[in-house]
Amino acid sequence: MSAVASRRAGWLGAALLLLVLAMLLSLAVGSRAIAPSVVWDTLLHGGTSDDARVVRSLRLPRTVVGVMVGAALAVAGTVLQGITRNPIAEPGILGISQGASLGVVCAIAFLGVHSLTGYVWYAFAGAGLAAVCIYAVAGSGRGGASPIKLALAGAAMNAFLASVVSAVLTTDAQALDEFRFWDVGSIAGRDLTIVGQIWPFLLAGLLLVLAMARGLDALALGDDIARGLGRNVALLRATGALGATVLTGAAVAAAGPIAFTGLAVPHMARALVGPAHRWLLPMAALLGPVMLLLADVLGRVVVRPSEVPVAVMTALAGVPFLIVLVRRKKAVAAA
Secondary structure (H helix, E strand, O other), rough: OOOOHHHHHHHHHHHHHHHHHHHHHHHHOOOOOOOHHHHHHHHHHHOOOOHHHHHHHHHHHHHHHHHHHHHHHHHHHHHHHHHHOOOOOOOOOOOOOOHHHHHHHHHHOOOOOHHHHHHHHHHHHHHHHHHHHHHHHHHHOOOOOEEEEEHHHHHHHHHHHHHHHHHHOOOOOOHHHHHHHOOOOOOOOHHHHHHHHHHHHHHHHHHHHOHHHHHHHHHHHHHHHHHHOOOOOOHHHHHHHHHHHHHHHHHHHHOOOOOOHHHHHHHHHHEEEEEEEHHHHHHHHHHHHHHHHHHHHHHHHHEEEEEEHHHHHHHHHHHHHHHHHHHHHHHHOOO
């Protein structure tokens, strides 16, 4: 193994260790502090104490959902940045998360769906429909679905869908009251039923994007070079968009829209292991849950005994990151 590969493998190992620690913190820390030894004993042997029931019934499903959602959003953001060659591309900015929101709003307002497990399928359908519309708009005209057209079509679709969601909610007070609890973006109150609903989509999306890692490397070199290497650029973009949509749909369906995880994590992973997607995608899949779980743990303790939803915490961390990223890109461009 070369020195570069060894270094990358070392960073992957460190990220895996961080993920284990973040999971233990998620199980132990909250309005009710539980000793790590009790957490470990509960995981291995069960138990009937109050602490054991809290770990098993409340925090374990929450932690598992957090791992799945964090990995899905981070990998989806990595793929979207790859196929659009846009450093600020992520599911929320490109309108896919907003499509899921519209699906949930329609389910509440028009179809009488009033449970988290019921929202999953409509959120997933909304995300898929939004992605199809974005790709159709970007793919029309000369040049096909170029990176710039994809970014512009996603931004326009995001604004349009947000307007439709607002229009529905302003005319239906009951739908607004229900929707706001989902729209805030949280992994609290989720159970293993939701895990069972989304894991097949998460697995399918991860396998799809991992299989096209070398294709994403070719796209990073530019469309002409990718074609010269024998790659079908249109197929690569369509496949990447499909994988990112499946991952985003699963994540948003389970936890609501959570911004900035898909934006920040790919840049962190790229700084550690470089731009090669066969290393970048696994690193993002590990760092995404770390970021989400640590944000969730912090949200549990800053205003005890209440909680701050994880989407609020990731936004508080993500906005400064976005500002730094924009300033860095401006500095690079000036140089």
